[in-house]
Amino acid sequence: MFQESQFGSQQGGASVSLWLADSIARTPVAQPPQDWRARLREWSDAVELVPDLGQRVGSLTWFRGLATCIGLCATAIYLSPGFQPVPGAPGALLGEKQFDEVRSQMITPLALGADSGHRMGSTDAVQPLRQTPERPQIELNAQVGSSDTLSRALSRAGVSSGDVATINALVGSDVAGGVKPGTRLDIILGRRASRDRPRPLDRLAFRARLDLGMELTRAGGVLSVKRIPIRxxxxxxxxxxxxxxxxxxxxxxxxxxxxxxxxxxxxxxxxxxxxxxxxxxxxxxxxxxxxxxxxxxxxxxxxxxxxxxxxxxxxxxxxxxxxxxxxxxxxxxxxxxRGVLSSPVAGRMTSGYGQRRHPILGYTRMHAGVDFAARYGSPIYAVTDGVVAFAGRHGGHGNYVRIQHGGGLATGYAHMSRIAAAPGQRVRRGQVIGYVGSTGLSTGPHLHYELYRNGATINPLSVKFTTTAQxxxxxxxxxxxxxxxxxxxxxxxxxxxxxxxxxxxxxxx
Missing domain, CATH: 3.10.450.350 (Nuclear Transport Factor 2; Chain: A,)
Incomplete structure (x- = not known):
């Protein structure tokens, strides 16, 4: 509304007037006469349309500028749009019963016992219970785990040890092989006589086998079992x-x-x-x-x-x-x-078949078998079916087992710590016949494995057993x-x- 003068102490209104006069003077069209320009300058100096209200306070010019400002503000207020309130219809008042129904869905009733609206929260006349009453029954669903048993699954679900023992006595013959992992157990526990005693088992239902369902119920304080055959x-x-x-x-x-x-x-x-x-x-x-x-x-x-x-x-x-x-x-x-055991023991081969320097005797001689290094006590397996021809102490072999396999073939297992076969015993491929040791002429725990053909040793790695049945x-x-x-x-x-x-x-x- 007010413009600061950029020409020293000249007033904003005078500056505007002079600018207007200079602009008119510079206009190339219709040059005004010199007397008119002088009169315009005189009039602008005499009348200030927009005086600075910060100067000459109380003067006639100041009051004229104040009136101009008030008039402009009044004009802006008069021309401004109106803001009238939008009328709205009042809501219907709720009756007492309706209010109780709405109040039951609010948060407030939760502090008053979550009343339903028909029955409000308790008053001071209500006395609190000393202890919460127990549920008459508890229904549970449990499952038998992958490495679980029926007894452990029931105990984990809260069935007492006495009831678990009774259940095992009733259904033990039907689940002798164990219950299939993932079997669902439907359990109902009844009311207990006192808080320091476990809840009794009222009902148990589960699938013992694909063709048999079991249902145990308590009648007169005694558990009885009902077997449900399934086709x-x-x-x-x-x-x-x-x-x-x-x-x-x-x-x-x-x-x-x-x-x-x-x-x-x-x-x-x-x-x-x-x-x-x-x-x-x-x-x-x-x-x-x-x-x-x-x-x-x-x-x-x-x-x-x-x-x-x-x-x-x-x-x-x-x-x-x-x-x-x-x-x-x-x-x-x-x-x-095909592909029977390539190694009679779980170990690595340390010495092959052929001439070698004996580690104890100190001279070179024939090594008539294959040595496998293994931990002391590791099981030794029969490489194929046969009959035990010898089992006992055998000179430098120590504890030794020899098995006849038919067709002139036989195998020998030496330096055992313990023998697990007897002469005349029929053994099968993969059956344990002894354990790794260091008996006889041995410097450490290992297995000396030999293969015989018609009584003479041959390289065990040159023969692969194939057992055929007709x-x-x-x-x-x-x-x-x-x-x-x-x-x-x-x-x-x-x-x-x-x-x-x-x-x-x-x-x-």
């Missing part, structure tokens, strides 16, 4: 399909369980290089499969492994038990196990009948006992 279909599961870029992914995509596919690959790998199985080959898997009427399933061992190759020999392998030992047999009834007679007929039964299974075969209740067994092509 199970044990029809083997057959999966067939064509190999794509990966036999594992193809079998999994067809619905084969991971356990069955892994076992199938191990069996096939013993007959053919897995890298040579190409696209277009057909696989055939039969595995033990149990399905309960409740829908639960249990995948068992692999029973049959087949591979039809587009180029090359097809493979048919059947799992069969002969003389108490389960092996894989070809369709012709010939079983063959089925014949009635056993071969039973074997072929079982093979035909597995190969005759229909892919996607239905459950035999409850098709409507269970639906089809999962399978694939």
């Amino acid at each position: 199970v279909d044990d029809t083997p599961l057959r999966i067939q399909g064509v190999v794509g870029d990966s036999i594992y992914r193809s079998a999994r995509a067809a619905g084969a369980p991971p356990k069955a596919v892994q076992a199938f690959l191990r069996v096939i790998a013993g007959q053919v290089d897995l890298g040579r199985i190409g696209a277009g080959d057909r696989y055939d898997i039969v595995t033990a499969y149990r399905r309960a009427e409740t829908g639960d399933v249990e995948v068992g061992d692999l029973l049959y492994a087949g591979l039809q190759r587009a180029s090359g020999k097809s493979i048919d392998m059947l799992r069969w038990t002969k003389d108490g030992r389960t092996e894989w047999f070809e369709a012709s009834g010939v079983g063959e196990r 089925l014949a007679g009635a056993e071969l007929s039973a074997f072929r009948a079982k093979l035909a039964q597995y190969k005759g299974l229909h892919v996607g075969e239905q459950d035999r006992f409850a098709q409507k209740a269970l639906g089809p067994v999962t399978s694939g092509k």
Whole structure:
């Protein structure tokens, strides 16, 4: 509103007037006469439109500037827009009952016992309880862990040791092999007689096996057990399909369980290089499969492994038990196990077969075996099946075991700390026959392993044992009948006992 003078002590109004006069004078169009310019300068000096209110306070010029300022402010206020309040309708008043209902949803009632609105918080007439009343029952859900037992799972859930002992006595014969990890335990604990005593078990329900459910209840203070049989279909599961870029992914995509596919690959790998199985080959898997009427399933061992190759020999392998030992047999009834133990002890070879300087005797002589360095007391295994021909002290061999394997072959194990076999005993591949020691002519704990052919020692590393079993007679007929039964299974075969209740067994092509 006021402009500071930039020309010494001249007033802002005079400066404006002079500037206006000079501008008019410099305008090239219509030059005003000199008398008019003089009169304009005189008028601007006489009248100050915008005086400085900070100077000559109280003078006529000052009051004229004040009036001008007030007029301008009044004009701005008069021309300003109005701000009127927006009218709103008042809310309906709540009645007493409605107010109580709304109040029950506020935070305030939480301090008064979370009343519902119909019944408000307690008054001073209410006396607090000395102790909180107990629940009449507690319902719990627990699970048996991977390395857990039924007793530990129950104790962890709060079941008393006395009730756990009673449960073991009632169901011990049904869960002798242990409860499957992940089994759910539905537990109900009842009211206890006093606070210093554990709650009694009122009810326990769990799945003891795929085909058996157990339910224990307390009646008259005594626990009793109810066994609930569950129907199970044990029809083997057959999966067939064509190999794509990966036999594992193809079998999994067809619905084969991971356990069955892994076992199938191990069996096939013993007959053919897995890298040579190409696209277009057909696989055939039969595995033990149990399905309960409740829908639960249990995948068992692999029973049959087949591979039809587009180029090359097809493979048919059947799992069969002969003389108490389960092996894989070809369709012709010939079983063959390759890759038996290459080392009879878990250790490293320190001395080979041949001439060497004896560490104790001090001269060079024939070393008729292979030495394996191992820790004292490490178990020594039979490299293949046979009969123990000798077990005892044997000169420089110390504690020594010799096993006849047939066909003129025999193995010897020397310097044992302890012998775990007896003469005449039949042993099997991988069976422990003794423990590493340093008896006889030995400078430290190790195993001296020898191989004999027709009574003469040979290099043990030059022979790789292969054990072959041959089925014949009635056993071969039973074997072929079982093979035909597995190969005759229909892919996607239905459950035999409850098709409507269970639906089809999962399978694939």
